[in-house]
Amino acid sequence: MVSAVPDPGAAHSYPSSIADLAKFEHTFCKKEQIAGGKDILYKNQMQSPVPCAILIDNFLLIRGKCHKQRAWVTTAEKEYMIMEQLLKILEDNARLPVEDIATMLNKSPAEVAAMMDLARAQGIIKGYKTLVDWEKAGVNRVEAVIELNVSPKKSRGFDEIAATIAAFDEVESVLLMSGGYDLQLVIKGQTFQEIALFVAKRLSPLDDVLSTATHFVLRTYKKEGRLYQDEEIDERECTVL
């Protein structure tokens, strides 16, 4: 695998608008052509073990079994299923009182709190956040999705460059993708310029970054399973009963 010679932007002037950024990226993309073909298979081999993979495997195994034969579920299997239900509840609404969650799962509040702590400690629960519609709040926020082509390292594959990029505060998420590009980033900033500068000054100069393609978010319709533009309306009407 040939790694590209980084071009720290000396040959480019930094962009200050969306159009400029597009032009900048177009030129910058040439780096990738130098890098030659990438080994897609290599990407597939690079899946590092996920801590909860075993747990998830168990979930699947157990659920498959339970559907066939509900009658003989062991206690351990039940616990797994309850953990899964707990995670689903929290994923949908992390602000439900522990008491309510406990009632829903037929557990005591202390047990639910302990399960939540355990899941947090094991890194299954990564954190609790709030979905804010900043547009509605009247606060300026710009969001962009960036497609990134990078050159993986022989020893650590995509992990090293992904970790480097993930360390930037502006970066909201970093995902390794199948298909036409390698990493997908979500970047948040106050203005378009801020993001454009981030891409040009900090992201592209990185040694292993071959090319970037920045797409600004124009409008959010749905995010994390919630509608942003229209409230979901309950259209059910009472018919007879």
Next chain:
Amino acid sequence: MDYDKLIAPAAEAMRPSGIRKFFDLAADMPECISLGVGEPDFKTPWAVREAGIESLEHGRTRYTSNAGLKELRAEICRYLDRRMGLHYDPLQQVLVTVGGSEAIDMCIRTLVQPGDEVIIPEPCFVCYEPITTLSGGVPVHVACRQEDQFRLRADALKAAITPKTKLLIMPFPNNPTGAVMEREDLEAVAQVLRDTNIMVLSDEIYAELNYGLRPHVSIASLPGMAERTVVVNGFSKSYAMTGWRLGYACGPAPIIKIMTKIHQSAIMSAPTTSQYAAITALKECDGEIDRMRDEYNMRRRLVVHSFNDMGLTCFEPRGAFYAFPCLKSTGMSSEEFCTRLLEEKHVAIIPGNAFGSSGEGYARVSYAYSVEHLTEALKRIREFLQENHLYNGN
């Protein structure tokens, strides 16, 4: 025109639904929170919707055979065998109908002649009585009580039977109470019926929504009962397909044959698109049923616990998606409680007496709503009790 003279007296005398006015009132309150509807909040599983769309794309828009698509009837029989342990012949013992409601209608019209008595356990779904009356039948109500977990007791049934009794309605899992009949309870009922010529209409539309430790048991699966039972079921509740209007009846061939004859004249055939979609539901969506049931079960625990916590004792419903809290501790009638709750706190629940006089003193609360919606409604009910000094709970 003197319409009063034109309209048939039996039709005129039909009891109107007792809850209409609540929903008319609620409709004028934008901030009103309803716990009133009797249908799932889930969308029909995508695979099912896709099958419906595909059938339209292929132009399958004609009538089907009167009894329903052969393939659908075969799938219904496989499903009933797989999940309920019931065995029917798809060619002679199945009729696909426009919702479970039509199956109920056809069954009662097939069996009941003027003067026949139809035993209806109460509280129950409101359609059995008017359909019986339209056929000239006489509804005989048997009250199910909270101390019996709202189950039909064999001795109460026995006491209601007369030489004129033609049909027993078995509405379990029950709307509005959420009661289920366990195998032993059904066995006791079956024991009363075995020596008689009484038929059973077993409305099992909520069969898949069963939260007990044991799965649903159909009375038709008990020895000697299949020959005297018409099982009514459908896709509305288990697959969240209310608007598709599709149900079915299974039973002894001679009865299904006559039901099909009436259906042929009155309806022709159930909606074709829905029938194609339903085949996919039966083939592919057992997992979806389980997923929805798990979700309802969590909400059920939350709602029942909250009512008990407020001091409105709530019997533990093991089926359907309704809780039936007792309002007697407030000293108010069902109507008064529900009207005031609606006016003061804008929460709509249905007074229990809408489901028969034995529902007086209770209210039906549907938990086919999101947890957020339920939590808000329960909070308001709690406030209502506190503000009226009726709060009795923790």
